[in-house]
Amino acid sequence: MPRALLLVCDGLADRPVRELGGRTPLEAARTPNLDALADSGITGIADPVAPGVRAGSDTSHLAILGYDPLKVYTGRGPFEAAGMGIEVMPGDVAWRCNFASVDERLVVLDRRAGRIQETEPLVEALGSIELPGVEVELRSLGYRCALVFRGEGLSHRVSDTDPHATGVEVAPARPLEPSPEAERTAELLNTFSAMAHRVLEGHEVNRRRAKQGLPVANYLLARGAGVVPELEGFESRYGMRGACIATTAIIKGIARLAGMEVVEAEQDYLDRARQALRVLERCEFLLMNIKEADEAAHDHSPERKVQVIERIDALVGELLEFARDNYLVVMSDHTTACSVGDHCGDTVPVVIAGPEVRRDGVRSFSERACASGGLGRIRGMHIMPILLDLLNRSEKFGA
Amino acid sequence: MPRALLLVCDGLADRPVRELGGRTPLEAARTPNLDALADSGITGIADPVAPGVRAGSDTSHLAILGYDPLKVYTGRGPFEAAGMGIEVMPGDVAWRCNFASVDERLVVLDRRAGRIQETEPLVEALGSIELPGVEVELRSLGYRCALVFRGEGLSHRVSDTDPHATGVEVAPARPLEPSPEAERTAELLNTFSAMAHRVLEGHEVNRRRAKQGLPVANYLLARGAGVVPELEGFESRYGMRGACIATTAIIKGIARLAGMEVVEAEQDYLDRARQALRVLERCEFLLMNIKEADEAAHDHSPERKVQVIERIDALVGELLEFARDNYLVVMSDHTTACSVGDHCGDTVPVVIAGPEVRRDGVRSFSERACASGGLGRIRGMHIMPILLDLLNRSEKFGA
Secondary structure: OOOOEEEEEEOEOOOOOOOOOOOHHHHOOOHHHHHHHHHEEEEEEEEOOOOOOOOOHHHHHHOOOOEEEEHHHOHHHHHHHOOOOOOOOOOEEEEEEEEEEEEEOOOEEEEHHOOOOOHHHHHHOOOOOOOOEEEEEEEEEEEEEEEEEEEOOOOOOOOOOOOOOOEEEOOOOOEOOHHHHHHHHHHHHHHHHHHHHHHHOOHHHHHHHHOOOOOOOOEEEEEEEEEEEOOOOOOHHHHOOEEEEEEEEEHHHHHHHOOOEEEEOOHHHHHHHHHHHHOOOOOEEEEEEOOOHHHHOOOOOOHHHHHEEEEEHHHOOOOOHHHHEEEEEEOOOEEEEEOOOEEEEOOOHHHHHHHHOOOOOOOOOOOHHHHHHOEEEEEHHHHHHHHHHHHHHHHHHHO | OOOEEEEEEEOOEEOOOOOOOOOOOHHOOOHHHHHHHHOOOOOEEEEOOOOOOOOOHHHHHHHHHOOOHHOOOOHHHHHHHHOOOOOOOOOOEEEEEEEEOOOOEEEEEEEHHHOOOOOOOHHHHHHHEEEEEEEEHHHHHHHEEEEEEEOOOOOOOOOOOOOOOOOOOOOOOEEOOOOOOHHHHHHHHHHHHHHHHHHHHHHHHHHHHHHHHHOOOOOEEEEEEOOOOOOOOOOOOOOOOOEEEOOOOOHHHHHOOOOOOOEEEOHHHHHHHHHHHHHHHOEEEEEEEEEEEHHHHOOOOOOHHHHHHHHEEEEEEEOOOOHHHOOOEEEEOEEEEOOOOOEEEOOOOEEEOOOOOOOOOOOOOOHHHHHOOOOOEHHHHHHHHHHHHHOOOOOOOOO
């Protein structure tokens, strides 16, 4: 039976760029393999979540995997925590945190504490903190850290303690709704933050950094509170073993929460293509996320984005043969405009290649070329049903 | 005022077929009349229920008539029973049944009892069976039979007694949910099945068949339990008298439950076209279903499907003049792929011709040509609102 590879190029789609003569980076790049794929496949455009909605990578990937983000997504924290390897459980409340430097009045001096790497001893020390009726879990990766509260009577409806700026004070968490759960969670987070500040201030890692003139990691700024959703397992939902190759914690976290196998990505793109084909020998479905085009657009760099796209095109070249007897979907999870340096709500191009698609007249893969394709305009949530149908794995509704 | 003919060609849409040089049967067939219709009309593609969903003819026709199948469809039984002429009522639980042959250990030998035709005397004899608190109705057409339970405290959430295979035992009905209603219904169905078995075993029709060496019809296998929905009447909903010309019980049943007039179809396609025009002299709306393209695809026969499509095209030729001053919609209710031999979730082509449509640039009627039409990608549930609008029969929403 045919298998499926869903290649999501993060932030691939863009708006017309003046420096590129009004072309998008995808239109400006030399992409013979993506164009061959478009020529042999059926194309279209997709609203990751809904028309005009500026999707995050998290909400978009949830939708593309068939999980309605409007139902399961409350904040980024849970997916980040799962991606960092914490065994989160439905109902847990989780935050993304940064180790930060604050002064004695709790004014933020550096939101990333000089991008400190040595945070494992700090996390270990923070493990001694106990809160009434709540189990606390922490995991760090450099200056980034995930924080999880587990227990009864919690709510994710609390504000960030991260002021999202330097030169201003840490923001005490406030309840965002008038419920006892939100009030209690805000109090617990404030208590935890104060206790963590004391533990971190006295820690030898920070004493050493202070002596070396490095920013100290003496505060944990929390943001993106969310409650861990109960996602129906990918395999039970689709009858396929699903795997994920990604480099970012958030995508890995979504895959983990969906019960998919998470595979550490090879560094080199061509190696990664071959890795994908190996994984597809044991799984019927693979989600592969490639991050770098998004990063180039966040950095306002259309030239770098064009280069990344040409490297992605080479990777796609390694997959063309796979797409003869199997299904290969290439799409973007959202538009990231170089002009804006952030995500936009514009549509993204989609191509589906494989043995039984209704090949259309579109011959190149771009935001505009795909707009006249045979798929028309679909949504992220439609990708899995369309793919399952092509794989002949759908249940019939009716008779 | 203009009238409307909605011609649903069952299973017309297909995937590219290798034996047809990568064309679909609709693309391969010579269809001057359908192409003329596409040329003069507005075209598009439709998801009968939703993108990727493999619709049955029942769920798709409900959607196309504007009744949300996710709300009104619980199983095929009620529509089949109504189509066979039983006066079902909202709340009734109904099954599709087969007269079958079983041995003394209730192992199924023939699921259709040699396609027995003489079942009316059997149904009459079964009429003597009484169940506590439940009224039973039966109607047969050859080896097929509809069974209806009417009464309080029933549920359609019971499993089939039909094992869907020969060489295995009849499957006792089980409740599919832990409710007293489902348990009671399963018990009642099992009691009925055992009593029916005794009545049928001793029946003279079967004694005669046994002597002649023919398979006996000594068991009634039930499947597709559903509860009869309350459909708002077609006329009160749309302000038009609606009629239906169809050959299959399920489509007739849907039309009956919607309160439409059901007209027995003429055998010959050209006669049927003229019949449609006569019916449209007394009704403002006619649904006409043509079954044979679907059957050819179920039989994996693209050549036969092409021939059926060319006969449909001749029928459409008789309707072109009607479409000058009235509205003619031609579409498929779902894709039936010759390669798969069953329904698929791919989109279907749609054309609407009539005096005030925004004619688009599409000049042939096919799955792919219509994908670039002026309707874009719509859903089955959108057909009636679009048609009502063109007929200038819609209520204004707002002022």
